[in-house]
Amino acid sequence: MPPHSTPRPARSWVPMRPDHPFGIQTLPYGSFTRSDGRPRTGVAIGDHILDLSAAWPALAPAEEDLFSTGSLDRFLAAGPSSWDRVRSAVTRWLSDENDEREREHVRGFLLPAAEATMLLPFTVADYVDFYASEHHAANLGMMFRPGADPLTANWKHMPIGYHGRAGTVVVSGTTITRPQGQRRTAEGAVTVGPSLRLDIEAELGFVVGVPTTLSEQVPLSAFDRHVFGVCLVNDWSARDIQAWEYVPLGPFLGKSFATSVSPWIVPLAALQEARTAPPPRSPRPVAYLDDSGEAPWGLDVRLQIGVNGTTISEPCFADMYWTAAQQLAHMTFNGASLRTGDFFASGTISGPTEQSRGSLIELTWNGREPLEIDGGRRTFLEDGDEVVITATAPGPAGTVVGLGEVRGRVAPAGGRATAPREPRHSERQG
Known part of the structure; x- marks a missing residue:
């Protein structure tokens, strides 16, 4: 039984089916x-x-x-x-x-x-995106550095991340306009135009509540004293723009155009039964990241990724090498302060099988192995595609905790992002 197991929750008098993922055990x-x-x-x-x-x-x-x-x-x-x-x-x-x-x-x-029409529920202060899945990092390493170690030398020593764009974090249902930027062709020519390799990244996001002062570090044991809850993230990626720009300073225009988040924030208190030990680590993490003596912050959250109604992958967050507690500890170890509304995402959630990869670049192996979607063979996202990511986790006494959904439809380049047009509860789970 998980270390913070809770008793069976009371039943709610509000009419709903018994297995509803937004039951009284969730309360997002x-x-x-x-x-x-x-x-x-x-x-x-x-x-x-x-x-x-x-x-x-x-x-x-x-x-x-x-x-x-x-x-x-x-x-x-x-x-x-x-x-x-x-x-x-x-x-x-x-x-x-x-x-x-x-x-x-x-x-x-x-x-x-x-x-109800759902809104972005908090003011995003800073946004950090991590790269915490060994399977995802290794897959991309094998694609882009064949014959070399798929992981960079630092990857197993610290959670790798970059500072993203807080102002383009948008609520589920917002239309995503295809980004434009510079691309480099296989022949070496530099062109400008809409991304031709628009991708998704299925992630979990963590919302900071309690701030810190400058130079105050957050140890692993204090994670849940600062982080309030969890939501789903689709960190849209323009792979061709990113590939040309990322050396030497990392992602920029290929990632900053939009990050979609689910509108319901599930408190950590609802996820106690989902806590699980992370995968074994080798080498052993340095002291401030060593969680071997701490209560585990791996999470058994199971995701489902759909494109135009076709399920294309089912990754699980329990496969992630670095936990959110380690990410927060690393993010503040140099003395960087936290603000209420700081938001950090896990990075693409990918597992060990082809059916558990969390991005199209992995699922199609960089476009070489198309997927069957809508009766056709597909690689990256086309205009009009709608991506829906959902997730659930185990709750007390066999109940299910729902994380809702994060949804977004791709519009042609040159348009403007729009919120959902009709009032609706964007977390339908059955």
């Missing part, structure tokens, strides 16, 4: 609007949303105002004691242990999820 947080256009903060429960912006002052009037702005920012900054207190209160309100009078009071703050 997000931001949304209704017809009045005013941002609100909510908690998903089944196919409904509890409007916390309205419910919190009414049902917990003595508590601090955490949700009136419609953003999670104030709540994230409040820290673990507030996170636990709010989760306990919401669980109590939605539990079937409440009597009918109490339920009727809470029922007034529930709305059908289908009436």
